[in-house]
Amino acid sequence: MKKHVVFPLLSSALISSMAVASVDFYSGVGVGMSTLSPEINQQEQDAQRNIAGTLFLGKDIGSYTAIEGSYSYLNSYDISGSDDSVEYQNFGLSGLLYWPSSSSKWSVYGKAGLNYLDANLQGNAGNLDVEHQVSFASGLGLRWNLNSNWFARVEYNLYDSDYSAAFIQVARTWGKGLEQAQVVETQIESVIEEPAVQTQPPQPITKYELFDKVTLRAGTFDSDSIELNVLPDQELSQLVIILNTYPEAKAEVVGYADSLGSESYNRTLSMQRAAGVAHFLESEGIDSSRISIAGHGETQPIASNSTAEGRAKNRRVELTIPQFEYVLK
Incomplete structure (x- = not known):
């Protein structure tokens, strides 16, 4: 799958999720750098670093945990000695654990889950053996709540021993602001409907x-x-x-x-x-x-x-x- 196709599809999915998201959902984007050292034809390759991007959608479960799905474009690995390359994308599903809590101004978190690494040959080489694999993934991050609706994160992900990426991310929570607005609206309506109390001046x-x-x-x-x-x-x-x-x-x-x-x-x-x-x-x-x-x-x-x-x-x-x-x- 080409990157110019994947990004619009993931963007559309995230935008659709925003429209139907309930309380405690969040979605965001990130940009960073990937480190790729793949095994091609059963030969370990030297590491290359490239610009990478990520999209993610998650849901807080209480104040300390969350579940999150993500798509990361890790860019291409240029094969030495040829014009060929391998494009890497990763799809992941992880659980997050916060400390002290996701609602704190600052919090650290760890993440762990499964990911699918997709490799696509770019060029004329048809005899290259590249990895398509499902593996255990882990990560570590720092979250900063900017306000009640927005937060920023710095995150490092290890997809396996050969693939990793670090991202700077920004995300928007969905549903909390709507819930707060409904509470305010209810309070305002109750004040309007409440009969005025006629106070008598002291006699x-x-x-x-x-x-x-x-x-x-x-x-x-x-x-x-x-x-x-x-x-x-x-x-x-x-x-x-x-x-x-x-x-x-x-x-x-x-x-x-x-x-x-x-x-x-x-x-x-x-x-x-x-x-x-x-x-x-x-x-x-x-x-x-x-x-x-x-x-x-x-x-x-x-x-x-x-x-x-x-x-x-x-x-x-x-x-x-x-x-x-x-x-x-």
Whole structure:
């Protein structure tokens, strides 16, 4: 059989197999070099090296093994002293064993099986005795998975002691990509068909006053003074916790004064006292936009202004958190 006939036939067979291949099939081509040292007329010949080509079709069986059929054109051996030559082709069926596995990025593999070596005389010599034989074949290779559909291989094949070839190969897997596409398509369809879930936005609820009004203790301010004698952290700790927990909450700070001095002066003084407490809250991380201040002067006393003790109680600041709405999470 001539090489220009064999190659189209094998190519057609491989293309047909691609059309019907199921999951885990692969097919590929390779190019390399053959080493031929045939026995002609029962005489061992010197080795010759020539360009060679191969076509192969295989199927993975699990992650570690595969079965593969191949056709290799080993080129012609030129007979010394004449214009005659012998053309060699090989047909093989082999099993492959991978390590660590065929799905690894890199893997090595061994192969073993049977092959048929076909020899065809080229020329006028009709009395040459050339080999046509079936023999045991073996091989060793390195596989590199380029992506989910393509892989490359470097492979050495020993057909028998007189014939061998090394190839660089590239192959395409068939069926895996189709299977993955079907999975993606199924997932997309399920998403499209799934009814849309109407999510309700979080509903705000009204939070009633959680914080009892705090009155800073007597002695916080001296007479005619806006300076805090002591930091009111103990009285304000609960208020600061609530304001930090609920960003929607706000604080109202109201200052008062005793009856010493004019009414307008005392109103200004009480406002300044409220501002001083507001500044303390800001130092604890509460934004100023959440704090309102007011000064009521000497109005609304809680004790008699006729004694020093009563006036000390009236020099005070009261803090309140009004009811507020917050989003329930």
